[in-house]
Amino acid sequence: MTSKSETRRLSDKEGDLSSHPVLISLDQTYVCFDVEQPCDAKQELLITRSPTVPNNVLVAFRIRTNAPTRYIVNPNSGLLSKDKPFQNVVIELVGNRFNPHHRLIVQAIQVQSEAEMKQVWKSARLQKELQIVPLELSTTLMNIENTNNMDSGNTQETASLSSVLEQSSRTGEERVKELIGLNAMLKDDIEKINNNIITAQKLKEILLKHLEQRKKLSENLKIKLKTKEEEYVKLVKKVESQENILKHLQTPKPTDNNNCVIS
Numbered sequence: 001m002t003s004k005s006e007t008r009r010l011s012d013k014e015g016d017l018s019s020h021p022v023l024i025s026l027d028q029t030y031v032c033f034d035v036e037q038p039c040d041a042k043q044e045l046l047i048t049r050s051p052t053v054p055n056n057v058l059v060a061f062r063i064r065t066n067a068p069t070r071y072i073v074n075p076n077s078g079l080l081s082k083d084k085p086f087q088n089v090v091i092e093l094v095g096n097r098f099n100p101h102h103r104l105i106v107q108a109i110q111v112q113s114e115a116e117m118k119q120v121w122k123s124a125r126l127q128k129e130l131q132i133v134p135l136e137l138s139t140t141l142m143n144i145e146n147t148n149n150m151d152s153g154n155t156q157e158t159a160s161l162s163s164v165l166e167q168s169s170r171t172g173e174e175r176v177k178e179l180i181g182l183n184a185m186l187k188d189d190i191e192k193i194n195n196n197i198i199t200a201q202k203l204k205e206i207l208l209k210h211l212e213q214r215k216k217l218s219e220n221l222k223i224k225l226k227t228k229e230e231e232y233v234k235l236v237k238k239v240e241s242q243e244n245i246l247k248h249l250q251t252p253k254p255t256d257n258n259n260c261v262i263s
C-alpha cells in the first residue's frame with residue numbers, strides 16, 4: 001500500500017526543477033501502461049547523458065518510487081560517461097496493479113568516479129546539484145476515458161455558446177461587450193481543442209505502441225504453443241510405445257508341451 005508520507009517525500013524532492021542542473025534527458029516522461037494484457041505491463045525509457053556535461057565528468061542516475069513493491073526497474077541505477085552516454089531502462093508494473101498516487105522520479109548527479117556513485121546519494125550535494133525528472137504515470141484505459149470526457153465536454157460547451165447567441169437580446173455597447181466576452185471564450189475553447197488534439201495524438205501513439213507489443217506477445221505465444229504441441233506429440237508417441245511394450249510383457253507366453261516331463 002502506498003503511504004502518504006512516501007508520496008509527500010517524493011513530491012517534496014521534485015520541488016522547483018527550474019534551478020537544477022541538466023545532466024540527463026529522457027526519450028519520454030509520460031509512461032503509459034497497458035494493464036489489460038495477460039502479463040505484467042512494461043515500458044522502456046532511454047536515459048541520455050547531456051552533451052553539455054564535461055567529457056571527464058561521470059553522471060550517476062537512479063530511479064526512485066513511493067511504491068517499491070509495485071514496480072521492477074531494471075537497471076534502477078547506473079553511470080553515464082562520454083563513451084557510454086545511453087542507458088535503456090525497463091519499468092515493469094507488477095500484477096498490473098496501478099494506482100494514480102504512484103510516483104516515479106529519475107535523479108541524476110555528477111560524480112568523479114564509479115566508487116563515488118555509492119556514497120553520493122547520501123551527500124549534502126543533493127540539495128543543489130541534483131537533477132530530478134518526474135515521470136507522469138498512467139494507463140491506456142485512463143487515457144481513453146479522459147479522451148471521451150474531453151469530447152463530451154466540448155460538445156456541451158458548443159451547445160451552450162450557441163444557446164447564448166440565440167437567446168441574447170442585448171444591443172449596442174452591451175452587445176459589443178458580450179461579443180468580446182464570447183470571443184475570449186472561443187479563443188479559450190480553441191486552445192483547449194488544440195490541447196485535446198495533442199492529447200489525442202499522444203494517445204494514438206500510445207495505442208499503436210501497445211498494439212505492436214500485443215502483436216509481439218501474440219507471436220511469442222504462437223511460437224510457445226507450437227513448441228508445446230510438438231512436445232505433446234512426442235510425449236504421446238512415447239507413451240504409446242511404452243504401453244505397447246507393457247502389453248507385450250503382460251501377454252502370457254504359450255507353453256511348449258513337447259518339453260513337458262511327467263514324473
